[in-house]
Amino acid sequence: MEERLRILKMVEEKKITAEEAAELLKALEVEEEKEIRRPHRRIRxxxxxxxxxxxxxxxxxxxxxxxxxxxxxxxxxxxxxxxxxxxxxxxxxxxxxxxxxxxxxxxxxxxxxxxxxxxxxxxx
Known part of the structure; x- marks a missing residue:
């Protein structure tokens, strides 16, 4: 959630475009999806x-x-x-x-x- 707010803040401050923000948000979703699929137990x-x-x-x-x-x-x-x-x-x-x-x-x-x-x- 914190990362999403940072991205929106960067758009508000005109540091990135809305298109760049959309790409970052999409990449963030992919990473979150990977986190969900990872096992809770660490494989050794x-x-x-x-x-x-x-x-x-x-x-x-x-x-x-x-x-x-x-x-x-x-x-x-x-x-x-x-x-x-x-x-x-x-x-x-x-x-x-x-x-x-x-x-x-x-x-x-x-x-x-x-x-x-x-x-x-x-x-x-």
């Missing part, structure tokens, strides 16, 4: 767990700090063939979007019967 980790389905032994148990996540996912996207992901029903862009929008909980749960592995990816 991306967790990746790979389990051997035959022995139930954990093969990979990896935790990546959330602060490095977006950067790491973009790099991983360059080296991970999209057809392998799609074969398991994973759309890499949808995965990135879920992360950027602050999804929590399990975001990937894949049973690879051919390799005998269960892959779980979650945000906590």
């Amino acid at each position: 980790w991306l967790k990746i767990r790979v389990t051997d389905m035959n022995t139930n032994k954990v093969k990979v148990n990896l935790s990546i700090p959330y602060s490095l996540l977006s950067w790491g996912m973009r790099i991983a996207g360059r080296f991970t063939p999209s057809d392998i992901l799609e074969e398991h029903g994973i759309n890499f862009n949808d995965l990135l979007k879920a992360i950027e929008e602050g999804e929590t909980g399990k975001i990937v749960d894949v049973y690879d019967k051919e390799d005998g592995e269960h892959v779980e990816i979650s945000l906590e």
Whole structure:
């Protein structure tokens, strides 16, 4: 609310035009909408767990700090063939979007019967 009043005050003082104010107000609405969509709980980790389905032994148990996540996912996207992901029903862009929008909980749960592995990816 305070930001809106500042914008209106700038129009009143003729520091900006009404058109510029409209653009600023629209941008402010977009930011407020993003704030509403953000989770109340702060995400700290991306967790990746790979389990051997035959022995139930954990093969990979990896935790990546959330602060490095977006950067790491973009790099991983360059080296991970999209057809392998799609074969398991994973759309890499949808995965990135879920992360950027602050999804929590399990975001990937894949049973690879051919390799005998269960892959779980979650945000906590």
